[in-house]
Amino acid sequence: MPWVLVMGLTGLYMNHPGFILSIFQPDEVSEARLETLRPPAAITRDSAEKLAQSIWPGQPIRKIWQEQYHRRPSFIVQTGRGRLILSIPTGHHYIKTRYFRRTYVPGEGLVHSKLYWGSVFSDLHETGWLGGRFGTWLADLFCLALLLFGVTGLLMWSIPRIRGLMRV
Numbered sequence: 001m002p003w004v005l006v007m008g009l010t011g012l013y014m015n016h017p018g019f020i021l022s023i024f025q026p027d028e029v030s031e032a033r034l035e036t037l038r039p040p041a042a043i044t045r046d047s048a049e050k051l052a053q054s055i056w057p058g059q060p061i062r063k064i065w066q067e068q069y070h071r072r073p074s075f076i077v078q079t080g081r082g083r084l085i086l087s088i089p090t091g092h093h094y095i096k097t098r099y100f101r102r103t104y105v106p107g108e109g110l111v112h113s114k115l116y117w118g119s120v121f122s123d124l125h126e127t128g129w130l131g132g133r134f135g136t137w138l139a140d141l142f143c144l145a146l147l148l149f150g151v152t153g154l155l156m157w158s159i160p161r162i163r164g165l166m167r168v
Contacts, residue, residue, distance in 0.1 A: 062078045
């Protein structure tokens with residue numbers, strides 16, 4: 001029964017994402033507030049790499065590049081566990097994973113956390129739980145069981161009626 005509810009609710013999200021996300025999304029952090037920040041030291045590629053290594057010790061750095069993020073030049077560091085986005089002009093940074101984006105400000109720590117409901121609902125709908133692809137097998141088995149119950153129920157309902165029509 002719980003999977004029926006999960007599939008139904010996440011299916012509703014798939015059909016009406018804007019409406020469902022408007023219910024779940026909290027307010028964003030003030031971009032104007034972030035614009036007033038100044039880093040204590042110059043932001044470089046090395047400082048971005050060191051920050052990523054302090055967040056995910058022992059994780060190899062897959063890629064480091066520079067691009068605009070929230071209309072600011074930023075260093076982006078990709079690891080196996082997530083992505084660090086370090087804003088060059090302000091010094092604040094984001095830690096992004098599949099399900100979360102956390103915003104940190106130097107000297108203050110965590111100032112905002114955002115859950116990516118779209119990813120959560122999609123994974124729940126496709127796999128029946130969060131993370132890993134193993135859930136797709138369970139979801140497929142569940143779907144096959146529902147189909148089997150539906151077909152056998154239809155047969156149990158229709159066969160007596162067909163026999164009754166043949167007797168007449």
